[in-house]
Amino acid sequence: MACIFDEDNIQLNIQFDNKYDAIKEAGKILLNRDCIEPEYIDAMIEREDKVSVYIGNGVAIPHGVGGSEKYIKKSGLSFLQxxxxxxxxxxxxxxxxxxxxxxxGEHLDILANIAVTCSDVEKVEQLKKATTKESVLSILDM
Structure with a gap:
C-alpha cells in the first residue's frame, strides 16, 4: 500500500469551532499533499451528514461517500489532534x-488498520497526548 502519511500530514494541539471545520482541515491536508481533488472534501462532509464518521474512543475518521473515489488521486491519511x-x-x-x-479499495485496508489501533484505548491515549509528530507516526505505524 503506497500510503502517503508523514509529518506533513499531522497537526498537533489544534482546535476547531465545529466538526465541519475539523473535517475540512483533514481534507485540506490531503488536498495539499495532492492526494485528492477539492470535491472529495465535499464528499467527506456529505458522509458525515449521512452517517457519523465518529467511531468511538474519541476518534473520528472522515472519508468520502460512495462514488467519491473519482476525486482521489492517490491514497493518503491526515491526522488532527x-x-x-x-x-x-x-x-x-x-x-x-x-x-x-x-x-x-485501499481505504478499506487503511480503515481496518486504523480501527485496530483506535480500538486500543492505551494507544488512543498516547495519540491524544503525543507532543511530537514522530511519536504519532510510530504509534500509527502506517
Missing part, C-alpha cells in the same frame, strides 16, 4: 480526527 475535543453530536467527542482517501 484536538486536545479540547470536538462534538460530533449526541455527546460524542472526538480528540483525534483521521482523514482517509484510498485508491482501488
Amino acid at each position: 484536538i486536545p479540547e475535543g470536538i462534538d460530533f453530536g449526541d455527546g460524542k467527542i472526538a480528540y483525534l480526527v483521521i482523514g482517509i482517501a484510498g485508491v482501488d
